[in-house]
Amino acid sequence: MWEERFAELSAVAARQNGMVTAAQAARVGVDDRGLAHFAASGLLVELDWSVYQLAWSSTGPRYAYPYAAWLALLPELYRWERPRSADEDAVLSHESACRLLGLGSVASPLMIFTSPEALEAPRAVKIHLARLTPEEVTVVEGIPVTTAHRTVVDLVADWTDHGDLRRVLMDAVLKDLVDLRALHADLAPLAERHEFPGDGARFVEYFIPDVDPAALSPRNRRGHAALVHPERIAAVEPRVAHMLTEAGAVPDETLSRDIAAEIISRVG
Incomplete structure:
Protein backbone atom coordinates (compact mmCIF):
# COMPACT_ATOMS: atom_id res chain seq x y z
CA MET A 1 0.00 0.00 0.00
CA TRP A 2 2.72 2.51 0.99
CA GLU A 3 4.65 1.74 -2.21
CA GLU A 4 1.63 2.37 -4.41
CA ARG A 5 0.81 5.64 -2.69
CA PHE A 6 4.41 6.84 -2.88
CA ALA A 7 4.56 6.01 -6.59
CA GLU A 8 1.53 8.23 -7.19
CA LEU A 9 3.01 10.97 -5.03
CA SER A 10 6.33 10.77 -6.88
CA ALA A 11 4.58 11.04 -10.24
CA VAL A 12 3.00 14.33 -9.17
CA ALA A 13 6.23 15.69 -7.65
CA ALA A 14 8.23 14.75 -10.76
CA ARG A 15 6.19 17.26 -12.75
CA GLN A 16 6.77 20.00 -10.14
CA ASN A 17 10.55 20.23 -9.71
CA GLY A 18 10.40 17.27 -7.33
CA MET A 19 7.93 18.94 -4.97
CA VAL A 20 4.39 18.36 -3.75
CA THR A 21 2.12 20.16 -1.30
CA ALA A 22 0.26 18.41 1.50
CA ALA A 23 -3.02 19.38 -0.18
CA GLN A 24 -1.89 17.84 -3.48
CA ALA A 25 -0.77 14.70 -1.65
CA ALA A 26 -4.25 14.35 -0.17
CA ARG A 27 -5.64 14.28 -3.71
CA VAL A 28 -3.70 11.07 -4.41
CA GLY A 29 -4.67 9.52 -1.08
CA VAL A 30 -1.64 10.47 1.04
CA ASP A 31 -2.69 12.14 4.30
CA ASP A 32 -0.51 13.83 6.94
CA ARG A 33 0.25 10.45 8.52
CA GLY A 34 1.50 9.18 5.18
CA LEU A 35 3.64 12.24 4.60
CA ALA A 36 5.15 11.87 8.08
CA HIS A 37 5.89 8.21 7.30
CA PHE A 38 7.66 9.07 4.04
CA ALA A 39 9.61 11.86 5.72
CA ALA A 40 10.69 9.56 8.56
CA SER A 41 11.76 6.99 5.96
CA GLY A 42 14.03 9.53 4.28
CA LEU A 43 11.97 9.64 1.08
CA LEU A 44 10.65 13.19 1.54
CA VAL A 45 12.04 16.40 3.03
CA GLU A 46 9.65 19.05 4.33
CA LEU A 47 10.76 22.45 3.07
CA ASP A 48 8.16 24.90 4.42
CA TRP A 49 4.55 25.91 3.90
CA SER A 50 3.51 22.20 4.02
CA VAL A 51 5.50 21.55 0.85
CA TYR A 52 7.61 18.41 0.54
CA GLN A 53 10.52 17.63 -1.76
CA LEU A 54 11.62 14.22 -2.99
CA ALA A 55 14.87 13.37 -1.21
CA TRP A 56 16.68 12.75 -4.51
CA SER A 57 15.43 15.90 -6.25
CA SER A 58 18.19 17.85 -7.98
CA THR A 59 16.51 21.23 -7.34
CA GLY A 60 18.78 23.16 -4.97
CA PRO A 61 17.67 25.58 -2.22
CA ARG A 62 18.06 28.71 -4.39
CA TYR A 63 15.21 27.47 -6.59
CA ALA A 64 13.44 25.02 -4.28
CA TYR A 65 12.26 27.53 -1.67
CA PRO A 66 10.73 30.10 -4.05
CA TYR A 67 9.10 27.28 -6.03
CA ALA A 68 7.72 25.77 -2.82
CA ALA A 69 6.33 29.17 -1.82
CA TRP A 70 4.78 29.55 -5.28
CA LEU A 71 3.08 26.13 -4.97
CA ALA A 72 1.85 27.07 -1.49
CA LEU A 73 -0.07 30.07 -2.84
CA LEU A 74 -2.58 27.67 -4.45
CA PRO A 75 -1.77 24.45 -2.61
CA GLU A 76 -4.71 22.37 -3.86
CA LEU A 77 -3.88 22.92 -7.54
CA TYR A 78 -1.27 20.99 -9.48
CA ARG A 79 1.16 23.12 -11.48
CA TRP A 80 -0.53 22.13 -14.74
CA GLU A 81 -3.92 23.28 -13.42
CA ARG A 82 -2.72 26.84 -12.85
CA PRO A 83 -2.92 29.56 -15.54
CA ARG A 84 -0.96 28.64 -18.66
CA SER A 85 0.33 32.18 -19.10
CA ALA A 86 2.79 33.13 -16.35
CA ASP A 87 1.57 36.73 -16.21
CA GLU A 88 -1.91 35.50 -15.23
CA ASP A 89 -0.51 33.74 -12.16
CA ALA A 90 1.39 34.87 -9.07
CA VAL A 91 4.95 35.86 -10.00
CA LEU A 92 8.07 36.08 -7.81
CA SER A 93 9.04 39.76 -7.60
CA HIS A 94 10.87 42.58 -5.81
CA GLU A 95 13.68 41.45 -3.46
CA SER A 96 12.83 37.77 -4.02
CA ALA A 97 13.21 38.24 -7.78
CA CYS A 98 16.63 39.81 -7.16
CA ARG A 99 17.77 36.72 -5.25
CA LEU A 100 16.59 34.38 -7.97
CA LEU A 101 18.09 36.45 -10.80
CA GLY A 102 21.35 37.06 -8.94
CA LEU A 103 21.00 40.84 -8.74
CA GLY A 104 22.66 42.62 -5.83
CA SER A 105 22.06 41.51 -2.27
CA VAL A 106 18.82 43.14 -1.18
CA ALA A 107 17.80 41.66 2.16
CA SER A 108 14.23 40.60 2.88
CA PRO A 109 12.84 38.11 5.42
CA LEU A 110 9.84 37.48 3.19
CA MET A 111 9.14 35.64 -0.05
CA ILE A 112 7.55 38.27 -2.28
CA PHE A 113 5.13 37.77 -5.17
CA THR A 114 3.03 39.95 -7.45
CA SER A 115 -0.40 38.60 -8.31
CA PRO A 116 -3.21 39.87 -10.55
CA GLU A 117 -5.74 38.80 -7.92
CA ALA A 118 -5.89 38.65 -4.14
CA LEU A 119 -4.53 35.45 -2.62
CA GLU A 120 -4.17 34.28 0.95
CA ALA A 121 -0.51 34.70 1.81
CA PRO A 122 1.15 31.81 3.66
CA ARG A 123 3.49 32.53 6.55
CA ALA A 124 6.46 34.76 5.64
CA VAL A 125 5.03 35.52 2.19
CA LYS A 126 4.03 38.97 0.93
CA ILE A 127 1.81 39.52 -2.10
CA HIS A 128 1.64 42.72 -4.14
CA LEU A 129 -1.58 43.14 -6.08
CA ALA A 130 -0.81 44.23 -9.65
CA ARG A 131 -1.30 43.02 -13.20
CA LEU A 132 1.84 42.34 -15.21
CA THR A 133 2.25 42.11 -18.98
CA PRO A 134 3.74 39.01 -20.66
CA GLU A 135 6.87 41.07 -21.45
CA GLU A 136 7.41 41.72 -17.73
CA VAL A 137 7.56 38.05 -16.75
CA THR A 138 10.10 35.33 -17.41
CA VAL A 139 10.41 31.75 -16.12
CA VAL A 140 13.55 30.52 -14.34
CA GLU A 141 13.78 26.85 -13.33
CA GLY A 142 10.00 26.61 -13.57
CA ILE A 143 9.46 29.68 -11.37
CA PRO A 144 7.59 32.64 -12.90
CA VAL A 145 9.55 35.76 -11.97
CA THR A 146 9.52 39.42 -12.98
CA THR A 147 12.14 40.35 -15.55
CA ALA A 148 15.18 42.26 -14.35
CA HIS A 149 13.74 45.44 -15.90
CA ASP A 212 33.59 50.07 -17.78
CA PRO A 213 31.71 50.52 -21.07
CA ALA A 214 34.02 47.96 -22.67
CA ALA A 215 32.60 45.32 -20.31
CA LEU A 216 29.05 45.91 -21.52
CA SER A 217 27.06 44.15 -24.20
CA PRO A 218 26.83 45.96 -27.57
CA ARG A 219 23.32 47.27 -26.83
CA ASN A 220 24.36 48.58 -23.42
CA ARG A 221 27.57 50.12 -24.77
CA ARG A 222 25.35 52.05 -27.18
CA GLY A 223 22.94 52.85 -24.36
CA HIS A 224 25.75 54.06 -22.13
CA ALA A 225 27.04 56.33 -24.90
CA ALA A 226 23.53 57.63 -25.61
CA LEU A 227 23.02 58.59 -21.97
CA VAL A 228 26.48 59.98 -21.27
CA HIS A 229 27.26 61.68 -24.62
CA PRO A 230 23.92 62.68 -26.18
CA GLU A 231 25.36 65.85 -27.72
CA ARG A 232 28.15 63.96 -29.49
CA ILE A 233 25.69 61.45 -30.86
CA ALA A 234 23.40 64.26 -32.02
CA ALA A 235 26.35 65.77 -33.92
CA VAL A 236 27.24 62.50 -35.64
CA GLU A 237 23.74 61.25 -36.41
CA PRO A 238 22.95 63.57 -39.38
CA ARG A 239 26.12 62.43 -41.15
CA VAL A 240 25.23 58.78 -40.51
CA ALA A 241 21.72 59.36 -41.83
CA HIS A 242 23.16 60.99 -44.97
CA MET A 243 25.52 58.06 -45.57
CA LEU A 244 22.66 55.59 -45.15
CA THR A 245 20.54 57.51 -47.64
CA GLU A 246 23.40 57.58 -50.12
CA ALA A 247 23.77 53.83 -49.69
CA GLY A 248 20.12 53.38 -50.65
CA ALA A 249 18.83 52.56 -47.18
CA VAL A 250 15.26 53.48 -46.25
CA PRO A 251 15.39 56.47 -43.86
CA ASP A 252 15.34 55.07 -40.32
CA GLU A 253 15.92 57.38 -37.37
CA THR A 254 16.46 54.50 -34.94
CA LEU A 255 19.11 52.91 -37.16
CA SER A 256 21.03 56.14 -37.70
CA ARG A 257 20.91 56.92 -33.97
CA ASP A 258 22.14 53.43 -33.04
CA ILE A 259 25.01 53.62 -35.52
CA ALA A 260 25.96 57.04 -34.18
CA ALA A 261 25.86 55.66 -30.63
CA GLU A 262 28.00 52.71 -31.71
CA ILE A 263 30.59 55.06 -33.19
CA ILE A 264 30.76 57.21 -30.07
CA SER A 265 30.92 54.13 -27.81
CA ARG A 266 33.94 52.89 -29.76
CA VAL A 267 35.89 56.11 -29.92
CA GLY A 268 35.23 56.85 -26.24
Whole structure:
Protein backbone atom coordinates (compact mmCIF):
# COMPACT_ATOMS: atom_id res chain seq x y z
CA MET A 1 0.00 0.00 0.00
CA TRP A 2 2.72 2.51 0.99
CA GLU A 3 4.65 1.74 -2.21
CA GLU A 4 1.63 2.37 -4.41
CA ARG A 5 0.81 5.64 -2.69
CA PHE A 6 4.41 6.84 -2.88
CA ALA A 7 4.56 6.01 -6.59
CA GLU A 8 1.53 8.23 -7.19
CA LEU A 9 3.01 10.97 -5.03
CA SER A 10 6.33 10.77 -6.88
CA ALA A 11 4.58 11.04 -10.24
CA VAL A 12 3.00 14.33 -9.17
CA ALA A 13 6.23 15.69 -7.65
CA ALA A 14 8.23 14.75 -10.76
CA ARG A 15 6.19 17.26 -12.75
CA GLN A 16 6.77 20.00 -10.14
CA ASN A 17 10.55 20.23 -9.71
CA GLY A 18 10.40 17.27 -7.33
CA MET A 19 7.93 18.94 -4.97
CA VAL A 20 4.39 18.36 -3.75
CA THR A 21 2.12 20.16 -1.30
CA ALA A 22 0.26 18.41 1.50
CA ALA A 23 -3.02 19.38 -0.18
CA GLN A 24 -1.89 17.84 -3.48
CA ALA A 25 -0.77 14.70 -1.65
CA ALA A 26 -4.25 14.35 -0.17
CA ARG A 27 -5.64 14.28 -3.71
CA VAL A 28 -3.70 11.07 -4.41
CA GLY A 29 -4.67 9.52 -1.08
CA VAL A 30 -1.64 10.47 1.04
CA ASP A 31 -2.69 12.14 4.30
CA ASP A 32 -0.51 13.83 6.94
CA ARG A 33 0.25 10.45 8.52
CA GLY A 34 1.50 9.18 5.18
CA LEU A 35 3.64 12.24 4.60
CA ALA A 36 5.15 11.87 8.08
CA HIS A 37 5.89 8.21 7.30
CA PHE A 38 7.66 9.07 4.04
CA ALA A 39 9.61 11.86 5.72
CA ALA A 40 10.69 9.56 8.56
CA SER A 41 11.76 6.99 5.96
CA GLY A 42 14.03 9.53 4.28
CA LEU A 43 11.97 9.64 1.08
CA LEU A 44 10.65 13.19 1.54
CA VAL A 45 12.04 16.40 3.03
CA GLU A 46 9.65 19.05 4.33
CA LEU A 47 10.76 22.45 3.07
CA ASP A 48 8.16 24.90 4.42
CA TRP A 49 4.55 25.91 3.90
CA SER A 50 3.51 22.20 4.02
CA VAL A 51 5.50 21.55 0.85
CA TYR A 52 7.61 18.41 0.54
CA GLN A 53 10.52 17.63 -1.76
CA LEU A 54 11.62 14.22 -2.99
CA ALA A 55 14.87 13.37 -1.21
CA TRP A 56 16.68 12.75 -4.51
CA SER A 57 15.43 15.90 -6.25
CA SER A 58 18.19 17.85 -7.98
CA THR A 59 16.51 21.23 -7.34
CA GLY A 60 18.78 23.16 -4.97
CA PRO A 61 17.67 25.58 -2.22
CA ARG A 62 18.06 28.71 -4.39
CA TYR A 63 15.21 27.47 -6.59
CA ALA A 64 13.44 25.02 -4.28
CA TYR A 65 12.26 27.53 -1.67
CA PRO A 66 10.73 30.10 -4.05
CA TYR A 67 9.10 27.28 -6.03
CA ALA A 68 7.72 25.77 -2.82
CA ALA A 69 6.33 29.17 -1.82
CA TRP A 70 4.78 29.55 -5.28
CA LEU A 71 3.08 26.13 -4.97
CA ALA A 72 1.85 27.07 -1.49
CA LEU A 73 -0.07 30.07 -2.84
CA LEU A 74 -2.58 27.67 -4.45
CA PRO A 75 -1.77 24.45 -2.61
CA GLU A 76 -4.71 22.37 -3.86
CA LEU A 77 -3.88 22.92 -7.54
CA TYR A 78 -1.27 20.99 -9.48
CA ARG A 79 1.16 23.12 -11.48
CA TRP A 80 -0.53 22.13 -14.74
CA GLU A 81 -3.92 23.28 -13.42
CA ARG A 82 -2.72 26.84 -12.85
CA PRO A 83 -2.92 29.56 -15.54
CA ARG A 84 -0.96 28.64 -18.66
CA SER A 85 0.33 32.18 -19.10
CA ALA A 86 2.79 33.13 -16.35
CA ASP A 87 1.57 36.73 -16.21
CA GLU A 88 -1.91 35.50 -15.23
CA ASP A 89 -0.51 33.74 -12.16
CA ALA A 90 1.39 34.87 -9.07
CA VAL A 91 4.95 35.86 -10.00
CA LEU A 92 8.07 36.08 -7.81
CA SER A 93 9.04 39.76 -7.60
CA HIS A 94 10.87 42.58 -5.81
CA GLU A 95 13.68 41.45 -3.46
CA SER A 96 12.83 37.77 -4.02
CA ALA A 97 13.21 38.24 -7.78
CA CYS A 98 16.63 39.81 -7.16
CA ARG A 99 17.77 36.72 -5.25
CA LEU A 100 16.59 34.38 -7.97
CA LEU A 101 18.09 36.45 -10.80
CA GLY A 102 21.35 37.06 -8.94
CA LEU A 103 21.00 40.84 -8.74
CA GLY A 104 22.66 42.62 -5.83
CA SER A 105 22.06 41.51 -2.27
CA VAL A 106 18.82 43.14 -1.18
CA ALA A 107 17.80 41.66 2.16
CA SER A 108 14.23 40.60 2.88
CA PRO A 109 12.84 38.11 5.42
CA LEU A 110 9.84 37.48 3.19
CA MET A 111 9.14 35.64 -0.05
CA ILE A 112 7.55 38.27 -2.28
CA PHE A 113 5.13 37.77 -5.17
CA THR A 114 3.03 39.95 -7.45
CA SER A 115 -0.40 38.60 -8.31
CA PRO A 116 -3.21 39.87 -10.55
CA GLU A 117 -5.74 38.80 -7.92
CA ALA A 118 -5.89 38.65 -4.14
CA LEU A 119 -4.53 35.45 -2.62
CA GLU A 120 -4.17 34.28 0.95
CA ALA A 121 -0.51 34.70 1.81
CA PRO A 122 1.15 31.81 3.66
CA ARG A 123 3.49 32.53 6.55
CA ALA A 124 6.46 34.76 5.64
CA VAL A 125 5.03 35.52 2.19
CA LYS A 126 4.03 38.97 0.93
CA ILE A 127 1.81 39.52 -2.10
CA HIS A 128 1.64 42.72 -4.14
CA LEU A 129 -1.58 43.14 -6.08
CA ALA A 130 -0.81 44.23 -9.65
CA ARG A 131 -1.30 43.02 -13.20
CA LEU A 132 1.84 42.34 -15.21
CA THR A 133 2.25 42.11 -18.98
CA PRO A 134 3.74 39.01 -20.66
CA GLU A 135 6.87 41.07 -21.45
CA GLU A 136 7.41 41.72 -17.73
CA VAL A 137 7.56 38.05 -16.75
CA THR A 138 10.10 35.33 -17.41
CA VAL A 139 10.41 31.75 -16.12
CA VAL A 140 13.55 30.52 -14.34
CA GLU A 141 13.78 26.85 -13.33
CA GLY A 142 10.00 26.61 -13.57
CA ILE A 143 9.46 29.68 -11.37
CA PRO A 144 7.59 32.64 -12.90
CA VAL A 145 9.55 35.76 -11.97
CA THR A 146 9.52 39.42 -12.98
CA THR A 147 12.14 40.35 -15.55
CA ALA A 148 15.18 42.26 -14.35
CA HIS A 149 13.74 45.44 -15.90
CA ARG A 150 10.41 45.13 -14.09
CA THR A 151 12.19 44.08 -10.89
CA VAL A 152 14.30 47.26 -10.85
CA VAL A 153 11.25 49.44 -11.53
CA ASP A 154 9.39 47.70 -8.69
CA LEU A 155 12.29 48.22 -6.29
CA VAL A 156 12.48 51.92 -7.10
CA ALA A 157 8.71 52.36 -6.71
CA ASP A 158 8.93 50.50 -3.38
CA TRP A 159 11.53 52.99 -2.01
CA THR A 160 14.45 50.56 -1.92
CA ASP A 161 17.66 52.02 -0.51
CA HIS A 162 19.74 53.63 -3.28
CA GLY A 163 22.87 51.77 -2.21
CA ASP A 164 21.05 48.48 -2.77
CA LEU A 165 19.71 49.77 -6.08
CA ARG A 166 23.22 50.58 -7.30
CA ARG A 167 24.34 46.99 -6.77
CA VAL A 168 21.19 45.64 -8.44
CA LEU A 169 21.55 47.92 -11.46
CA MET A 170 25.24 47.17 -11.84
CA ASP A 171 24.59 43.42 -11.90
CA ALA A 172 21.63 43.78 -14.25
CA VAL A 173 23.63 45.88 -16.72
CA LEU A 174 26.80 43.77 -16.58
CA LYS A 175 24.79 40.55 -17.05
CA ASP A 176 22.90 42.18 -19.94
CA LEU A 177 19.58 41.44 -18.26
CA VAL A 178 18.34 44.97 -18.95
CA ASP A 179 18.54 47.48 -21.78
CA LEU A 180 20.12 50.50 -20.08
CA ARG A 181 18.39 53.05 -22.31
CA ALA A 182 14.97 51.46 -21.90
CA LEU A 183 15.45 51.17 -18.13
CA HIS A 184 16.44 54.84 -17.85
CA ALA A 185 13.38 55.81 -19.90
CA ASP A 186 11.10 54.06 -17.40
CA LEU A 187 12.92 55.31 -14.30
CA ALA A 188 13.40 58.95 -15.31
CA PRO A 189 9.74 59.89 -14.57
CA LEU A 190 10.25 58.56 -11.01
CA ALA A 191 13.49 60.47 -10.42
CA GLU A 192 12.22 63.61 -8.73
CA ARG A 193 9.87 61.82 -6.34
CA HIS A 194 12.43 59.17 -5.42
CA GLU A 195 15.32 61.61 -5.22
CA PHE A 196 17.80 60.42 -7.82
CA PRO A 197 19.08 62.15 -11.00
CA GLY A 198 16.88 61.80 -14.06
CA ASP A 199 19.33 63.29 -16.57
CA GLY A 200 21.06 60.52 -18.53
CA ALA A 201 24.69 61.28 -17.71
CA ARG A 202 23.98 61.99 -14.05
CA PHE A 203 21.77 58.87 -13.82
CA VAL A 204 24.69 56.72 -15.04
CA GLU A 205 27.13 58.44 -12.70
CA TYR A 206 24.78 57.99 -9.76
CA PHE A 207 23.79 54.34 -10.22
CA ILE A 208 26.67 52.70 -12.12
CA PRO A 209 29.62 55.08 -11.58
CA ASP A 210 32.39 52.50 -11.94
CA VAL A 211 31.10 50.63 -14.97
CA ASP A 212 33.59 50.07 -17.78
CA PRO A 213 31.71 50.52 -21.07
CA ALA A 214 34.02 47.96 -22.67
CA ALA A 215 32.60 45.32 -20.31
CA LEU A 216 29.05 45.91 -21.52
CA SER A 217 27.06 44.15 -24.20
CA PRO A 218 26.83 45.96 -27.57
CA ARG A 219 23.32 47.27 -26.83
CA ASN A 220 24.36 48.58 -23.42
CA ARG A 221 27.57 50.12 -24.77
CA ARG A 222 25.35 52.05 -27.18
CA GLY A 223 22.94 52.85 -24.36
CA HIS A 224 25.75 54.06 -22.13
CA ALA A 225 27.04 56.33 -24.90
CA ALA A 226 23.53 57.63 -25.61
CA LEU A 227 23.02 58.59 -21.97
CA VAL A 228 26.48 59.98 -21.27
CA HIS A 229 27.26 61.68 -24.62
CA PRO A 230 23.92 62.68 -26.18
CA GLU A 231 25.36 65.85 -27.72
CA ARG A 232 28.15 63.96 -29.49
CA ILE A 233 25.69 61.45 -30.86
CA ALA A 234 23.40 64.26 -32.02
CA ALA A 235 26.35 65.77 -33.92
CA VAL A 236 27.24 62.50 -35.64
CA GLU A 237 23.74 61.25 -36.41
CA PRO A 238 22.95 63.57 -39.38
CA ARG A 239 26.12 62.43 -41.15
CA VAL A 240 25.23 58.78 -40.51
CA ALA A 241 21.72 59.36 -41.83
CA HIS A 242 23.16 60.99 -44.97
CA MET A 243 25.52 58.06 -45.57
CA LEU A 244 22.66 55.59 -45.15
CA THR A 245 20.54 57.51 -47.64
CA GLU A 246 23.40 57.58 -50.12
CA ALA A 247 23.77 53.83 -49.69
CA GLY A 248 20.12 53.38 -50.65
CA ALA A 249 18.83 52.56 -47.18
CA VAL A 250 15.26 53.48 -46.25
CA PRO A 251 15.39 56.47 -43.86
CA ASP A 252 15.34 55.07 -40.32
CA GLU A 253 15.92 57.38 -37.37
CA THR A 254 16.46 54.50 -34.94
CA LEU A 255 19.11 52.91 -37.16
CA SER A 256 21.03 56.14 -37.70
CA ARG A 257 20.91 56.92 -33.97
CA ASP A 258 22.14 53.43 -33.04
CA ILE A 259 25.01 53.62 -35.52
CA ALA A 260 25.96 57.04 -34.18
CA ALA A 261 25.86 55.66 -30.63
CA GLU A 262 28.00 52.71 -31.71
CA ILE A 263 30.59 55.06 -33.19
CA ILE A 264 30.76 57.21 -30.07
CA SER A 265 30.92 54.13 -27.81
CA ARG A 266 33.94 52.89 -29.76
CA VAL A 267 35.89 56.11 -29.92
CA GLY A 268 35.23 56.85 -26.24
